[in-house]
Amino acid sequence: MITVLATGVQTxxxxxxxxxxxxxxxxxxxxxxDRRALALANRLVGNAPDAAGLEITLGGFAATFxxxxxxxxxxxxxxxxxxxxxxxxxxxxxxxxxxxxRLGTPxxxxxxxxxxxxxxxxxxVLGSRxxxxxxxxxxxxxxEGDELxxxxxxxxxxxxxxxxxxxxxxxxxxVVPGPRHDWFADPAVLLRSAWxxxxxxxxxxxxxxxxxxxxADAFAEVELPSEGVIRGSVQVPPSGRPTVFLADxxxxxxxxxxxxxxxxxxxxxxxxxxxxTVRFRAVSx
Amino acid sequence: MxxxxxxxxxxxxxxxxxxxxxxxxxxxxxxxxxxxxxxxxAARTVLVRVAAAADLAGVAADVRARAPEPVGERGAGEVVExxxxxxxxxxxxxxxxxxxxxxxxxxxxxxxxxTVAFAGFTPGFGYLVGxxxxxxVPRRESSRTRVPAGAVGLAGEFSGVYxxxxxGGWQLxxxxxxxxxxxxxxxxAVLLPGTRVRFRVA
Numbered sequence: 053m054i055t056v057l058a059t060g061v062q063t064x065x066x067x068x069x070x071x072x073x074x075x076x077x078x079x080x081x082x083x084x085x086d087r088r089a090l091a092l093a094n095r096l097v098g099n100a101p102d103a104a105g106l107e108i109t110l111g112g113f114a115a116t117f118x119x120x121x122x123x124x125x126x127x128x129x130x131x132x133x134x135x136x137x138x139x140x141x142x143x144x145x146x147x148x149x150x151x152x153x154r155l156g157t158p159x160x161x162x163x164x165x166x167x168x169x170x171x172x173x174x175x176x177v178l179g180s181r182x183x184x185x186x187x188x189x190x191x192x193x194x195x196e197g198d199e200l201x202x203x204x205x206x207x208x209x210x211x212x213x214x215x216x217x218x219x220x221x222x223x224x225x226x227v228v229p230g231p232r233h234d235w236f237a238d239p240a241v242l243l244r245s246a247w248x249x250x251x252x253x254x255x256x257x258x259x260x261x262x263x264x265x266x267x268a269d270a271f272a273e274v275e276l277p278s279e280g281v282i283r284g285s286v287q288v289p290p291s292g293r294p295t296v297f298l299a300d301x302x303x304x305x306x307x308x309x310x311x312x313x314x315x316x317x318x319x320x321x322x323x324x325x326x327x328x329t330v331r332f333r334a335v336s337x
Numbered sequence: 338m339x340x341x342x343x344x345x346x347x348x349x350x351x352x353x354x355x356x357x358x359x360x361x362x363x364x365x366x367x368x369x370x371x372x373x374x375x376x377x378x379a380a381r382t383v384l385v386r387v388a389a390a391a392d393l394a395g396v397a398a399d400v401r402a403r404a405p406e407p408v409g410e411r412g413a414g415e416v417v418e419x420x421x422x423x424x425x426x427x428x429x430x431x432x433x434x435x436x437x438x439x440x441x442x443x444x445x446x447x448x449x450x451x452t453v454a455f456a457g458f459t460p461g462f463g464y465l466v467g468x469x470x471x472x473x474v475p476r477r478e479s480s481r482t483r484v485p486a487g488a489v490g491l492a493g494e495f496s497g498v499y500x501x502x503x504x505g506g507w508q509l510x511x512x513x514x515x516x517x518x519x520x521x522x523x524x525x526a527v528l529l530p531g532t533r534v535r536f537r538v539a
Contacts, residue, residue: 075375075386076366077526078456177520187460188501189520231341231349275475277493278457278464280377280384282347290478304379304457306476306492306506312344315389337345337393 053118054168056198057152060112063194064183064255065172066090066165066299067104071180071189075303081283082184085255085299085322086163089127093167096124096144098208103171104181106194108164110325111157120149121202122169122210128161128323144169144210161323169210173203185255186300223324225296225317227286227332232308235271235288242286242294242310243332251326255300258324264292265310281305284313284321286332298322338404340397346374348385348397355454355466355494356407358383359530362455364405370396378455380464380493414453414531419498420539421446421489425509427477431491434474434508442510443538445471446489451496451534456526461500461518463528472496480506487512489536496536498528513539 056063068091070083084090084107094103106113111130125132125141132139133154139145141164147153158164174181174191183190194200233239247260265288281287281304285297289307296313297305298321313321314335324330338361341349352358362378365385369376372391377384387396423443432439451465476492481504484490488499490507499505500518517527528534 072374072386075377075384076362076456076530077524078458078460078462081375186503189460228342228344231343275493277380277382279349279379279382280343280347280386280457282344282384282386284344302458302503303377309343312342312347314345335345337342 053202054115054200055118056194056196056200057114057116058112059194059196060155061109063106063108063113064185065104065174065191065194065200066107066182067102067180068094069102069180070182070299071178071184074178075280078303079178079189080184080187080301080303082182082187082189082299083180084165084182086127086165086319088319089163090165090167092142093124093126093165095211096126096142097122097167097169098206098210099167099169099171100206103167103203104174105165105167105172108155108166109162111155111164113166114152114154116152117147117149119202121147123147123153124167125155125164126167127163127165128158130158130164131156162325163322168202170203170205173201184300186302223329224331224333225321226314226335227311228314228337229311229334230309232276233310235267235308236310237266237268239310241265243334247294247330249324249326249328249330253326255298257295257297257301259293259295260330261293265294266292271308276306276308278304278306281309282312284315284318285309286311286313296321338401340400343384345393346387346389346391348387348393348400350383350385350400352381352383354407355380359454360405360407361403364403365400370399372396377457379457380495414529414533416533416535417527418535418537419513419515421511421513421536422539423511425489425511427508428510431472431474431508431510435471437471442472445469446496446510447536447538451536453528453530453532453534454495455530456528459500459503461526461528462497463517463526463532465496465528465534466494467496470494474508476506477508480504484509485512487514489513
């Protein structure tokens, strides 16, 4: 059991897999915004890939461990202390019983993943422990004073690792044009421009600032019937300002999607913070 | 049928009518293409989401080879009665669009049987199609950031009830206390595809 002392901007319980296969109930996938980082943190403490961890936005998380445990951080490199002593991210860290774990603010990136050996053992909802903030599924957003259960230690040992590398981030997201790029007068504006991530950002997605993506004349007044969207979809409302969808996006959307970020790069997108610059590079499938 | 790319893990299949959508969705659900993770039926499309390692070209070929016959009759399901207080902020706008009075909008909404064509958007949200087209209206020019739980709306050929507070762009005509999503129930959603709905004045 760990007792939460501080949560920073937002801390949620997440797992890598989320709730696939239930879209026809209106249930989205959800799960970690940077699945690769949570998977790495789980590996570092010897957890099963489906173990739940904490997704901590811009650091500021603190908790007391009532029993001893092993933790690891991955994702945005937040400084970690155990009872005031600095510990390395990207490697397993032993936490004595009664010790306080604190995260500072990461210098880059947005979301730090804290894995605890045994996983955060909240009750799964529809097969997952992930919090879907929009759909209201899974455990509530973590708040100060919460007591989070930790599951039994897995049989796999804590692996011997020197240092797992921090993730790449060159600000370029690979995108597959479409499905609705033909709705725009010049869809290549998406590829030619440098976009700035705005503070209109959460687990649903983030809005980009840049040139207006103008509709083609033939579609200027056309309303798109709602259609399914996936993580990584770059949706353009009538304002011409694109939004990139992340883990908790709605299952269907009513505005044209000009391009879709490839699945692997949505984890990179999940680490973008307000003010970051993004470029898109077209790839075909 | 036409397919469009949707990233490296999706395929958007476009169809000409809702009946074709429902037929293809039923066909795909009964025998999903290899690697399928999720199927998202919508008004004129079916989104096929596949696993990261799946063969998208193979999935596209599989989908295009199917030509399911639209099901003539839809909605032999249970009838759910939903009591609505018709005081929505867009009731007058809907009246203006349809050329009806506000009372006639209410009469049209309560006077037809609606059927859940598909679910989507958010857990428990059912897209309801009516038996006539008197209430077909566009979405709002700008969407609301907060639509309260229980709001009853119209958009395009559909009516729907927001199961929980969420953003939304539908024209709101009323509200209900009917709980449409409850994890204590199995299934948690009331408005399952095929379910018929009668609205009445609360």
